[in-house]
Amino acid sequence: MRFVRKKLVQLIVVMLCVTFFSFLLLELLPGDTATTLCAGAGGTECIEQKTEEFHLNDPMPVRYVRWLGGVVTGDFGSSARNAQPVSEALQQRMPVTIELLLYSQFLALIIAVPVGIIAAQRAGGLFDRGSTGVLFLFLAIPNFMLALVLILIFPVKLKLLNAVGYTPFTENPLKSLGSLLLPAITLAAAEMATYMRLLRTDLIATMQEDYITMAKAKGMSPRHILLRHAFKPSSFSLITVIGLNFGRLIGGTLLVEVIFSINGLGKYTVDGILGRDYIPVQGAILVIALGYVLVNFAVDMIYAALDPRIRHARSLV
Amino acid sequence: MTATEADTNLSVGQRATLLEVVDLSTTFRTERGMVHAVDGVTFTLDRGRTLGIVGESGSGKTVLSRSIMGLLSGKNVIRTGSVKYEGTEIIGYSAKQMSNVWGAEMSMVFQDPMTSLNPVMKIGKQITESLRRHLGVDKDEADKTAIALLKSVGIPAPEQRLGEYPHQLSGGMRQRVTISIALACGPKILFADEPTTALDVTVQAQILDLLDEQQRERHMAMILVTHDLGVVRTRADEIIVMYGGKVVEQAPTSTLFASMKMPYTEALLRSIPRLDMPSHTRLDAIPGRPPNLISPPAGCNFAARCRYVQPRCLEERPPLVAAADPGHFYRCFFPVGTPEGDAALQANISAGTAVAAPATRSSTTSEES
Incomplete structure (x- = not known):
C-alpha cells in the first residue's frame, strides 16, 4: 500500500x-x-x-x-463562449475519445501481436520481411491522408459505413463500433508497425535465453514454448509503449476527430484554444494529464502482474 | 575416425548399449566461414554408465552434448555422422519426433541455474508441464510427483516451493530444481552441461553427489560435461578429452589417469591447484588460447601451446590412434610417457622453449588411490 x-x-x-x-x-x-x-x-x-x-x-x-x-471543490468552471459547464462537456466527450482510443489500440494489437509472433518464429524469413514492409507502409502514410482514402473507399464508393458522426456505445454498441471503425483504423495504422516490431524483437531475444532451450529439452512443443514461456517475458517493451501511446492519444486524436466530425476531447481542447476560452482547455488538460498518469500507473501494475521479480522487489520497498 | 569401441562392449556381455555416436560432426555456417565446432566424435554409452567430456572453453564440449541431443537447430547448423539411441538412428529426426525423446528419454541439466529457469513461471509449473506432456497425468498427480521429485533432490518444504518463483531460491536450490525437472520423466540419459560451474564452491560437491545418487537410483546413463578433470576423475567411467572440436584423448578413467598420452590432458591436469603443493606455488596454466575453428592450423591443433611440440606437429595433423590399453585412443605424435615424447620434451627444455616439470609432478599422477 x-x-x-x-x-x-x-x-x-x-x-x-x-x-x-x-x-x-x-x-x-x-x-x-x-x-x-x-x-x-x-x-x-x-x-x-x-x-x-x-x-x-x-x-x-x-x-x-x-x-x-x-x-x-468539484467546480470545473464554464465555457466563456456558450456557458456550458466544463464538467458537462467533458462527460459528453470523454467517452467518445476513450472508446476511440481503446478501439484503435485493440485493432492495432489484434494485427500486430499475431504478426509479431509469426514473424519472430522465422526471423529474416519471407513473412517477417513482407509483414514488416506492409506495416511500415501504413506507418509512413500520414493519418489524415489515410482517413480521406478510407472515406473515399468505404462510405463514398462502397456505400458502407458512415463517413461522419458518432453513435454512443450505450445506445447501440454495434452501431457505435461501426461509426468509429474508420477513425479507429486510421489511428491503428500508424501503431501496428511499432507494436509488431517491438514484440518481434523482444521475442527473438527471449528465444535465445537458456530457459527456452531448457523448455525445448523438456520436449515442449514450439507453440507451447512461444506462448507459455517466451510471450510473457517479451511483452514488456510493448506494454510500455502502449501505455505511452494511450497517454499521447487521449489528447492527440484531434486530426482524426476533425476529419470524421467526432466531438471528442481533442476537438474540444483545440476549439477552446482557438476561442481563447481558457477554462475548458484547463479542464481538458487536467483530464488528459490524469489519464496519462493513470495509464502509466496501470502499466506499472501490469509489469508487477507479469513479472514476480518486480512484485517482490516492490513489496520490500 | 579410427576409434570404435565394439571390442570393449563385447567383452562384458550383459551391458546394454544405450547410445552409440559414430563420427559425429557439427559445423556452424557463419558469415566469416564454417566453424567446425565438433569434428568426428565416436563413442558408446551403456546403461547406468557415466561419460565425462572434458575440455576448456571453446573446445566444443557443450556443442557436442547439445548436438547429440539434437538441440541445435537452424539452417546454419550442419550435423553429420550417426547418433543411435537404443539402436535407432535419431540424426534425421524432425523436431517433432525429437520432442518425444527430449525430457522423456534424454534430458539436460544446464550450466547456469540463474538463467535456465523461466523467471516468470512458477517452479511447480516448470516441473509439471513436462510430466503432463510426456506421461499424460492430470494436474493433481503431476503436483504430487513434483513434490516427490523436489523432496528427492533435497529441497526442504517442497509443497511450498511449487508456488514460488526461481528468484526466491538460492543458486544451489535452483540447480536442484533444474535437476528435478530433468529427472521428472525418468530419462535414460542425463546430460549435465557443467552443472556446477555457476555455483559456489561449497555447493558444487553437493550437486555432483546429488547427480551421482540419482544416477545410481535410476540406473541412468550420464554424460558429464566439465572443464575440470578432477570432477570426472571419481565420477566418470570413461573420459573424452576435447580440444578445438576434436577428441584428443579418449579412455576408461583409470587408464587415462594411469597412462595419459596426450600432452593436452597432462597440461589440463597440471593446471588444477593441488593441496599438497606448498603455498604460493605458481599455478601451471596453459599458455595461449584455443585455436581458431574457422581456419584451424595446418598441423596439430594444440601445437602452439604444447610443451612437446616438434616441427612435425606444425605440418601434419595427428590422427586418433589406439594405445596399448583397450579403449584408449589419443591424437599425438610424441605421446607423454613414451621414448618419443620424452625425447621431444627434453629437446624443448634444452632449447629453452619449454620449462621442466616441477619436481613433485609426474605425468602419471601420484595422488591416485
Whole structure:
C-alpha cells in the first residue's frame, strides 16, 4: 500500500505542475477571452464588460488559484463562449475519445501481436520481411491522408459505413463500433508497425535465453514454448509503449476527430484554444494529464502482474 | 575416425548399449566461414554408465552434448555422422519426433541455474508441464510427483516451493530444481552441461553427489560435461578429452589417469591447484588460447601451446590412434610417457622453449588411490 500512496503523491505533484504550466502557456498566447468574444460585435464596452465578468484583470496566479480552488471543490468552471459547464462537456466527450482510443489500440494489437509472433518464429524469413514492409507502409502514410482514402473507399464508393458522426456505445454498441471503425483504423495504422516490431524483437531475444532451450529439452512443443514461456517475458517493451501511446492519444486524436466530425476531447481542447476560452482547455488538460498518469500507473501494475521479480522487489520497498 | 569401441562392449556381455555416436560432426555456417565446432566424435554409452567430456572453453564440449541431443537447430547448423539411441538412428529426426525423446528419454541439466529457469513461471509449473506432456497425468498427480521429485533432490518444504518463483531460491536450490525437472520423466540419459560451474564452491560437491545418487537410483546413463578433470576423475567411467572440436584423448578413467598420452590432458591436469603443493606455488596454466575453428592450423591443433611440440606437429595433423590399453585412443605424435615424447620434451627444455616439470609432478599422477 506504500506503493499506492507514493504513486498518489506523485499524481498530485504532476497534476499541479501540468495545470500550472498549461495556464502559463495559455497566458502567453496573443489575444484574450474578451477581445475574441467581442470581435466584430461590441466595442470597448463589450470588452470591458467581459473582462470584468471573467476576472481577466486579476494577475495570473490569482486566477490559477481561483480555478484550482474550484476544481478541488468539484467546480470545473464554464465555457466563456456558450456557458456550458466544463464538467458537462467533458462527460459528453470523454467517452467518445476513450472508446476511440481503446478501439484503435485493440485493432492495432489484434494485427500486430499475431504478426509479431509469426514473424519472430522465422526471423529474416519471407513473412517477417513482407509483414514488416506492409506495416511500415501504413506507418509512413500520414493519418489524415489515410482517413480521406478510407472515406473515399468505404462510405463514398462502397456505400458502407458512415463517413461522419458518432453513435454512443450505450445506445447501440454495434452501431457505435461501426461509426468509429474508420477513425479507429486510421489511428491503428500508424501503431501496428511499432507494436509488431517491438514484440518481434523482444521475442527473438527471449528465444535465445537458456530457459527456452531448457523448455525445448523438456520436449515442449514450439507453440507451447512461444506462448507459455517466451510471450510473457517479451511483452514488456510493448506494454510500455502502449501505455505511452494511450497517454499521447487521449489528447492527440484531434486530426482524426476533425476529419470524421467526432466531438471528442481533442476537438474540444483545440476549439477552446482557438476561442481563447481558457477554462475548458484547463479542464481538458487536467483530464488528459490524469489519464496519462493513470495509464502509466496501470502499466506499472501490469509489469508487477507479469513479472514476480518486480512484485517482490516492490513489496520490500 | 579410427576409434570404435565394439571390442570393449563385447567383452562384458550383459551391458546394454544405450547410445552409440559414430563420427559425429557439427559445423556452424557463419558469415566469416564454417566453424567446425565438433569434428568426428565416436563413442558408446551403456546403461547406468557415466561419460565425462572434458575440455576448456571453446573446445566444443557443450556443442557436442547439445548436438547429440539434437538441440541445435537452424539452417546454419550442419550435423553429420550417426547418433543411435537404443539402436535407432535419431540424426534425421524432425523436431517433432525429437520432442518425444527430449525430457522423456534424454534430458539436460544446464550450466547456469540463474538463467535456465523461466523467471516468470512458477517452479511447480516448470516441473509439471513436462510430466503432463510426456506421461499424460492430470494436474493433481503431476503436483504430487513434483513434490516427490523436489523432496528427492533435497529441497526442504517442497509443497511450498511449487508456488514460488526461481528468484526466491538460492543458486544451489535452483540447480536442484533444474535437476528435478530433468529427472521428472525418468530419462535414460542425463546430460549435465557443467552443472556446477555457476555455483559456489561449497555447493558444487553437493550437486555432483546429488547427480551421482540419482544416477545410481535410476540406473541412468550420464554424460558429464566439465572443464575440470578432477570432477570426472571419481565420477566418470570413461573420459573424452576435447580440444578445438576434436577428441584428443579418449579412455576408461583409470587408464587415462594411469597412462595419459596426450600432452593436452597432462597440461589440463597440471593446471588444477593441488593441496599438497606448498603455498604460493605458481599455478601451471596453459599458455595461449584455443585455436581458431574457422581456419584451424595446418598441423596439430594444440601445437602452439604444447610443451612437446616438434616441427612435425606444425605440418601434419595427428590422427586418433589406439594405445596399448583397450579403449584408449589419443591424437599425438610424441605421446607423454613414451621414448618419443620424452625425447621431444627434453629437446624443448634444452632449447629453452619449454620449462621442466616441477619436481613433485609426474605425468602419471601420484595422488591416485
